[in-house]
Structures are given as C-alpha cells and as structure tokens.
Amino acid sequence: MTVRIGVIGTGAIGKEHMYRVKNRLSKAEITAVTDVNHDAAEKALEELEMKAKIFPDEQSLIEAEEVDAVFITSWGEAHEEAVLKAVAAGKYVFCEKPLAVTAQGCRTIMQKEMKYGKRLIQVGFMRQFDHGYEQLKQALDTKQIGEPLLVKAAHRAPEVDDSYTTDMAITDTLIHEINILHWLLADNYVSAQIFYPKKNKHALPHLRDPQVIQLETESGVLIQAEVSVNIQYGYDIQCEIVGEEGILSLPEPETTVMRYKGKQSMNLLSDWKTRFQDAYDKEIQAFINQVDNHEPAQGPSAWEGYVAAVTSDACLKAQESGQREPIELDSMPDFYRDEAKAAKA
Ligand SMILES: NC(=O)c1ccc[n+]([C@@H]2O[C@H](COP(=O)([O-])OP(=O)(O)OC[C@H]3O[C@@H](n4cnc5c(N)ncnc54)[C@H](O)[C@@H]3O)[C@@H](O)[C@H]2O)c1
Numbered sequence: 001m002t003v004r005i006g007v008i009g010t011g012a013i014g015k016e017h018m019y020r021v022k023n024r025l026s027k028a029e030i031t032a033v034t035d036v037n038h039d040a041a042e043k044a045l046e047e048l049e050m051k052a053k054i055f056p057d058e059q060s061l062i063e064a065e066e067v068d069a070v071f072i073t074s075w076g077e078a079h080e081e082a083v084l085k086a087v088a089a090g091k092y093v094f095c096e097k098p099l100a101v102t103a104q105g106c107r108t109i110m111q112k113e114m115k116y117g118k119r120l121i122q123v124g125f126m127r128q129f130d131h132g133y134e135q136l137k138q139a140l141d142t143k144q145i146g147e148p149l150l151v152k153a154a155h156r157a158p159e160v161d162d163s164y165t166t167d168m169a170i171t172d173t174l175i176h177e178i179n180i181l182h183w184l185l186a187d188n189y190v191s192a193q194i195f196y197p198k199k200n201k202h203a204l205p206h207l208r209d210p211q212v213i214q215l216e217t218e219s220g221v222l223i224q225a226e227v228s229v230n231i232q233y234g235y236d237i238q239c240e241i242v243g244e245e246g247i248l249s250l251p252e253p254e255t256t257v258m259r260y261k262g263k264q265s266m267n268l269l270s271d272w273k274t275r276f277q278d279a280y281d282k283e284i285q286a287f288i289n290q291v292d293n294h295e296p297a298q299g300p301s302a303w304e305g306y307v308a309a310v311t312s313d314a315c316l317k318a319q320e321s322g323q324r325e326p327i328e329l330d331s332m333p334d335f336y337r338d339e340a341k342a343a344k345a
Pocket residue numbers: 008009010011012013014034035036037040058073074075076078096097098124125126172272
C-alpha cells in the first residue's frame with residue numbers, strides 16, 4: 001500500500017520531510033497539507049512541485065479519509081493539541097520535537113495513547129537513526145568498554161539569528177543530546193547544572209554562549225555537554241564516552257581527505273540538514289513502514305518525549321539558579337516498557 005500522509009505545518013522541517021517523501025523514500029505520498037499561514041502551504045506545494053489537498057485546519061486534515069498518517073511539523077507549542085487529535089482519530093503520528101512544551105502535556109499524550117492501546121506516536125529524535133550513534137549504542141549494549149563512566153559531548157553551530165535566546169540552547173539544541181544520551185546509556189538523569197564560560201565575542205548581547213550543561217545519571221555517569229552556537233567554523237557534533245576499559249567516539253561524517261600544496265585538509269559540514277540527512281531519511285522511512293505494516297510505532301516514543309521535557313525543564317531552572325537542580329521522573333508505564341522490549345526483540 002502507499003501510505004497517505006497529511007502534513008501539519010509546512011515550514012522549514014515540514015518541507016524537508018515532504019521533499020524526502022517525494023524524492024528519497026518509498027511507499028508513501030503526501031496527500032494533504034495544512035498551515036495556519038495558508039500561503040505557506042500553497043508556496044510549499046509550489047516550491048516542491050507537489051499536488052496535495054490544502055485543508056483549512058488540522059482537525060479536518062486529521063479526519064480526512066485520504067490521510068492514513070500525520071506529520072506534525074508546526075511550532076512546538078501547537079504539537080500537543082495536534083497529537084491528541086491524531087490519536088483520538090486513531091491515526092499514526094510522526095511529531096517533530098518537542099512532543100509537548102510541558103511535562104504535563106507529555107503525560108496527557110501518554111495517557112491518551114495508552115487508552116488507545118497501541119503505540120501510534122513516533123517523536124522526531126532522528127539521531128537514534130544515525131549510523132554513528134547506532135554503532136555507539138551497539139558497543140555500549142555489548143559492554144565493549146565495560147561500564148560507561150563519563151560522557152563529553154558537543155553541539156556546535158556556526159551562528160544563530162537574533163531570535164535565538166539563551167533558553168533555546170536547551171529547548172532547541174541540547175534537547176537532541178538529552179534524548180540521544182538517555183537512549184545510549186539507558187540510564188535516567190538525576191540532576192542538571194549549567195556553567196557559562198567566557199562569552200564568545202560573536203554572540204549577540206542578549207545571548208549567553210557557550211554553555212556547558214552537566215547532567216548526572218542514576219548510575220553515576222557524569223555528562224558534560226557543550227552547546228556553542230556562534231562557533232563560526234562549522235556544524236559539529238561530538239560525543240566521547242569514557243568507559244572502564246576503553247573509549248568510544250562518535251565517527252566523523254564521511255568526507256574526502258585532500259592533500260594539496262603541502263597541506264592535508266577535509267571539509268566540515270555547515271548545517272544540521274546535511275549532517276543528519278541519512279538519519280532523517282531512516283526515521284521517516286521507519287515510520288512509513290510501521291504504518292504500512294499496521295505495527296505499533298517503534299521509534300522514539302512519547303515516554304522519551306516526556307523524559308526530554310522533564311530534563312529540559314530542570315536545565316532551564318538550572319540556567320536561572322546556577323545550582324544543581326534535581327530531575328525526577330514518574331515511573332515508566334509498563335505500556336512503554338513492554339513496547340521498548342518488543343522493539344528490541
Ligand atoms: N528534529 C530536528 O532536527 C528539527 C529540526 C528543525 C525543526 N524541528 C522542529 O520542528 C518544528 C518546526 O520547526 P521549523 O523550523 O520547521 O519551524 P517553521 O517556523 O519554519 O515552520 C513551522 C510552520 O508551522 C506553521 N504552524 C504553526 N502552528 C501551526 C498550527 N497550529 N497548525 C498548522 N500550522 C502551524 C507555521 O505557520 C510555519 O509555516 C519545531 O518544533 C522544531 O523544534 C526539529
């Protein structure tokens with residue numbers, strides 16, 4: 001079957017996903033779109049040379065007969081309501097991060113999904129589909145370096161515009177490290193603390209940049225994650241895990257090494273779209289395949305969306321207080337535990 005997808009929010013990432021469904025992936029087509037800015041929906045279809053029905057609002061799109069599954073790629077604040085509507089209609093839903101902007105919003109979504117009785121939701125934490133991170137996960141799960149003790153991570157971007165604020169270093173940027181390190185270590189966070197080193201002269205006056213976020217896990221792993229968003233030289237994601245008997249490092253993206261005029265050089269990437277292109281392709285194809293096979297969704301779950309929301313809230317509190325802030329999670333519902341086991345099997 002061809003999975004018929006409706007897209008809510010045809011902005012930057014919405015268009016990216018529409019493009020990949022049309023040009024890079026299989027077994028799906030975009031049949032419906034909606035955007036609070038009607039012109040944006042029209043323009044997106046025009047730009048991508050696609051034909052799809054434009055719906056006046058998300059409710060009518062979700063309920064439409066020609067929509068099997070929904071992409072939610074609107075602004076973060078709008079995600080919760082759209083996810084709840086999609087689950088109420090029994091439609092599979094791929095929701096870009098954040099699942100909801102509050103932990104309570106994530107709890108409400110989990111309750112709705114559990115009541116429905118089958119996982120329908122996949123959250124857009126694409127790094128779990130990145131080949132490098134998959135290799136780290138495999139090595140950690142098979143204890144190749146013994147138990148992990150320390151993690152050094154970095155999320156660096158060349159520059160940001162003036163709409164980027166200090167809290168967005170957590171909610172938009174670190175959120176990916178929060179999710180991927182939780183997934184890699186399979187260990188809950190217990191505290192967060194933020195440090196502000198000397199400010200980068202390229203950072204705008206309102207922005208504290210860089211930031212170093214220190215997270216501790218239940219088993220005692222210490223994580224130091226640097227977020228630098230005015231680093232000029234490129235888009236660079238680093239992750240090093242120090243274990244009892246060895247060290248694991250995230251592989252660098254493939255690139256040509258050039259030797260020329262007495263120098264050896266290699267290109268660095270400049271944006272997230274290129275860095276994680278394959279991971280985005282894989283996450284969306286996995287979602288399409290699950291819908292096609294009527295299987296429970298298996299990618300990053302609503303529970304992971306909840307963990308990210310609680311951790312992100314503690315980091316925001318730590319930004320303000322300068323103190324070590326506790327992170328307390330509800331206990332994981334069996335529904336997600338069982339689903340996690342089924343996904344691994
Ligand atoms: N996984 C990733 O790496 C990644 C990358 C970029 C963005 N994102 C996330 O994707 C989401 C969208 O980001 P973006 O950069 O595409 O933003 P954007 O502003 O470019 O696009 C959002 C679009 O959604 C529309 N919209 C907003 N509320 C709506 C609603 N209630 N109904 C219908 N349309 C609505 C807006 O008009 C806009 O066209 C954000 O939550 C962001 O955090 C994730």
